Amino acid sequence: MSGIADLKGTYVLDASHSQLGFVARHAMVTKVRGSFNEVAGTATLDGANPSASTLSVTMQAASVDTRSEGRDAHLRSADFFDAEKYPEITFTGTDFAVDGDVITVTGDLTIKGVTHSVTVPFEFQGAATDPFGNQRIGFEGSVVVNRKDWNLNWNAALEAGGVLVSEKVTLELEVSAIKQA
Secondary structure, three states: OOHHHOOEEEEEEEEHOOEEEEEEEEEOOOOEEEOOOOOOEEEEEOOOHHHHHHHEEEHHHHEEEEOOHHHHHHHOOOOOOOOOOOEEEEEEEEEEEEEEEEEEEEEEEOOOOEEEEEEEEEEEEEEEEEOOOOEEEEEEEEEEEEEEHHOOOOEEOOOOEOOOOOEEEEEEEEEEEEEOO
16 A cells, blocks of 8 residues: 555544644643543545545543643533533544645534534555554644634633633644554
């Protein structure tokens, strides 16, 4: 297999070899990284005819992990994801375009019941058959979004000026998927 144009079939996200994460600036001086530990997704890819492709990804909001239990509890609260009321964060692909080794996916990202269109360029990392006979593919992508677009509004002012949590958040996506059919 040489590139995206050769991809055809249904692929399931391998959650144990993927990371769906985010980066936000904290206290204006450093970055905090987080990810979701419970994710599932399916894509039907047609590299030769990208418009025939589909993608659906679900993340459990309560599975947010920033390596700080206190921060994670705050992110699960109504101040941010409100995981009890809105347990799932979803992304559904609506448009696919291929340019060389990049597939650009536009889709509907829903957080806290609010949906906005997001476009993510994914760089094809390759395809391989693993030692168990699974056909795997890998993609990496990122995009900057404004968290306030999804009513993730909580913040705190800093004495020296600025705010505790940046409005701009980078979504970082490293995806491994296994061919099903």
